[in-house]
Structure formats: structure tokens, C-alpha cells
Amino acid sequence: MTLTELxxxxxxxxxKHFGHAAEACYVAQPTLxxxxxxxxxxxxxxxxxxxxxxxxxxxxxxxxxxxxxxxLEQTAAIKELAKQNKDPLAGPLRLGVIYTVGPYLLPxxxxxxxxxxxQMPLILQENFTVRLLELLRQGELDAAIMALPLPEHGMSMxxxxxxxxxxxxxxxxxWAGRKEISAADLKSETMLLLGNGHCFRDxxxxxxxxxxxxxxPGNGMQRTFEGSSLETIRHMVAxxxxxxxxxxxxxxDMKDKNGMLAFLPFSLPVxxxxxxxxxxxxxxxRAAIDAICEAVAQCDLPGVETTGxxxxxxxxxx
Numbered sequence: 001m002t003l004t005e006l007x008x009x010x011x012x013x014x015x016k017h018f019g020h021a022a023e024a025c026y027v028a029q030p031t032l033x034x035x036x037x038x039x040x041x042x043x044x045x046x047x048x049x050x051x052x053x054x055x056x057x058x059x060x061x062x063x064x065x066x067x068x069x070x071x072l073e074q075t076a077a078i079k080e081l082a083k084q085n086k087d088p089l090a091g092p093l094r095l096g097v098i099y100t101v102g103p104y105l106l107p108x109x110x111x112x113x114x115x116x117x118x119q120m121p122l123i124l125q126e127n128f129t130v131r132l133l134e135l136l137r138q139g140e141l142d143a144a145i146m147a148l149p150l151p152e153h154g155m156s157m158x159x160x161x162x163x164x165x166x167x168x169x170x171x172x173x174x175w176a177g178r179k180e181i182s183a184a185d186l187k188s189e190t191m192l193l194l195g196n197g198h199c200f201r202d203x204x205x206x207x208x209x210x211x212x213x214x215x216x217p218g219n220g221m222q223r224t225f226e227g228s229s230l231e232t233i234r235h236m237v238a239x240x241x242x243x244x245x246x247x248x249x250x251x252x253d254m255k256d257k258n259g260m261l262a263f264l265p266f267s268l269p270v271x272x273x274x275x276x277x278x279x280x281x282x283x284x285x286r287a288a289i290d291a292i293c294e295a296v297a298q299c300d301l302p303g304v305e306t307t308g309x310x311x312x313x314x315x316x317x318x
Contacts, residue, residue: 003075005039006068008032009047013065014138016054073139073282080284087119088287094123095292096132096144100200100230101275104249105145105299112295120288129199136280143279143292147199149206150278157278158289160296161306164272165204166251167264168234169243176262183271190242192233195226203273204245237261247273248303 011021012032022029040047047061057065097106102124110122125132125141132144133153145160167181175181194201227233233244238260246263254263277296279289297306 001039001042003072005035006071008035009039009061009065010068010072012036012048012055013057013061016056018055069138073280076139077282077284088285089117089120089291091119092121092123093285093288093292094125094140094142096125096127096135096141096146098129098132098144098146098199099126100194100198100247100250101145101147102126103231104247104301105275105296108299108301109292109295112298113291116295116298117291120291128197130197133278136278139280142283142285143277143289145275145277145296147203148274148276149203150276153278154281155278156281156283157276158293160275160277160293161301161304162272162274163301163304164248164270165245165266166248166254166303167243167266168237168246168251168261169264170237170240171260171262172240173243173262175264178264180267181264182267186243186245192236192242192244193226194230194233195228200230200247200273204271234261245271249301252302254303 008021008025008027011024012018015021015024018033019029022032025032036047043064045060045064046058047064049056049058106124110124113120113122125135127135129146129150132141132146133151133155135141136144136153136155147163150157167186169176175185193204227236230246230250234246234250236242237244251263254265256263277289277292283289299306
């Protein structure tokens with residue numbers, strides 16, 4: 001049994017296709033197939049059900065592949081420990097970010113990291129929360145920036161900042177001249193929300209219970225539209241279709257009088273979300289985690305207060 005064979009079976013389990021797995025491993029399909037058959041013969045088990053358009057994993061194969069993922073992760077950890085002896089910040093860091101944070105945080109974050117730790121380039125990926133957690137567990141990502149609440153994950157976590165929500169409406173809306181707005185006010189409006197799968201949608205519905213309650217058919221809220229991104233929804237609001245709730249960092253200037261949108265803060269208690277950094281407890285590059293937290297703390301995000309790196313260092317030592 002070799003690490004290469006373990007890498008191959010993990011690749012097939014993820015791709016559910018021998019050809020695609022071979023491409024991901026940069027080998028010819030016959031090479032991969034022969035290696036996997038050799039491992040199956042050595043173990044005396046069948047790992048994959050072959051035939052049909054998609055390869056499936058046998059019940060015993062699921063357990064063996066899960067163990068193989070842990071072995072490969074620990075092997076990578078050994079290599080990282082060796083690197084740390086030279087420079088704990090050397091080499092790329094694979095960082096995931098949720099869709100509703102990436103466009104606003106990544107530009108200043110990347111600049112700060114280039115200035116602070118040029119020897120640690122970022123490999124970035126935007127995705128949904130559930131997918132980012134899956135990639136973390138699989139060792140495909142080193143860390144990810146997400147927002148609470150999260151499903152059970154069993155990983156290390158550090159708060160980066162708390163971000164209030166604001167309401168966006170057409171500048172011609174009767175409420176555009178108000179100083180603030182309550183969640184209860186929104187029940188009479190047509191609301192535009194992100195579609196299912198976006199955690200920001202769930203966060204808005206959780207912290208604005210009036211929206212959750214009145215978005216149920218028959219409870220009085222006008223028809224709710226769903227968009228694929230915050231920027232799409234912002235343009236839909238500008239066209240006069242309805243109102244929406246946005247994270248504060250996505251609004252550069254709340255008092256901008258030149259655009260087609262007006263932005264209002266919520267009245268107390270102001271709904272908000274907590275943005276966090278998550279990483280596997282087995283991840284050995286603690287200095288890299290500190291570097292990310294410090295770079296985020298240096299970002300000048302509109303209406304957001306960051307927590308700094310001190311708390312991250314304490315969390316990493318826990």
C-alpha cells in the first residue's frame with residue numbers, strides 16, 4: 001500500500017469517475033486504474049462499484065477512503081511541520097471565502113497580505129458555506145472565512161469582525177428620507193433575498209424574524225423575489241422592484257446622494273452577522289492563521305470593527 005494509491009482512491013471517490021480522477025492526479029487513466037486494482041487485491045476488498053456513467057463507492061470503501069483521507073492529511077501535516085522549521089509563513093495558503101464576504105473583503109485583504117507576508121501567496125476560492133466546510137474536512141482548503149451560524153464542524157474558529165445589516169431601497173421610495181428602519185416595517189414591502197444555499201439569506205431571516213414570519217404565504221408580506229448575488233439584487237432594487245437587506249461592508253457610503261439607491265440603518269437592536277475564520281485543528285501553520293487575522297484587522301471595511309490578531313493567537317494556542 002502506498003500514499004499514491006491512497007491519493008488515487010480518494011480522487012476517484014470525489015470525482016466519481018476514473019477518467020476525471022486521473023486528470024486531477026495528472027496521470028493516465030490506465031495507470032490509476034491498475035494502481036487501484038492492485039490496492040483492492042492487496043486488501044481483498046472491492047472499493048468501487050464499476051459500470052454505468054458514474055462510479056459509486058461500496059459501503060466498506062466509504063470507511064477505507066475516509067481513513068485514507070486522514071492518512072493523507074497527516075502526511076501533509078508532516079510536510080508542513082518540516083516547512084515550519086524553515087519559515088512557517090513560506091508557501092501558498094489555500095483560503096476559502098463565502099460569496100457575500102469575498103467581493104468586499106478580498107481586495108484589501110490580498111493587498112495587506114502582499115505587503116505583510118509576500119512569501120505566502122493566497123490560493124482563493126469563493127463558495128457556499130457547506131461546500132467550504134467540506135473542502136476543509138477533505139484538506140483541499142487550509143482555512144475559510146465564513147459567517148455564523150455554522151453547522152456542527154469540530155474545527156478551530158476565530159472571530160474576525162461583527163458586521164451590521166442595512167436596508168437598501170430605491171431613492172424614490174417614501175422611506176428614503178428616514179433616519180432608520182425596523183425589521184417590522186419590512187413586512188409591508190416586496191423583499192428581494194438571495195436564493196436558497198446562500199448563508200446570508202438564512203442570516204437575514206434569523207436576525208430579522210419579521211421577514212421570516214411574513215415571507216410565509218398568507219402572512220401579509222408581498223411577494224419575495226430571489227436573486228443569485230447581492231450585486232444582482234442591488235440592481236433589481238435600483239430598478240424599483242422592491243427593497244433588500246445588505247451587509248454593511250457592501251455599502252461604501254451610506255450617505256451617497258448621487259446613486260439610484262438609498263441606504264438606511266436598522267433601529268436598535270441592529271441585526272448583524274459575525275464573520276469568522278475557520279481551520280482544521282490539525283492544521284500546523286498557526287503563524288499563517290495569525291497573518292490572515294492580522295491582515296483582516298488592517299482592512300478598512302465600511303461600518304465594521306475588526307477584532308485584531310491577539311485573540312486569534314490565543315485561539316490558535318487553545
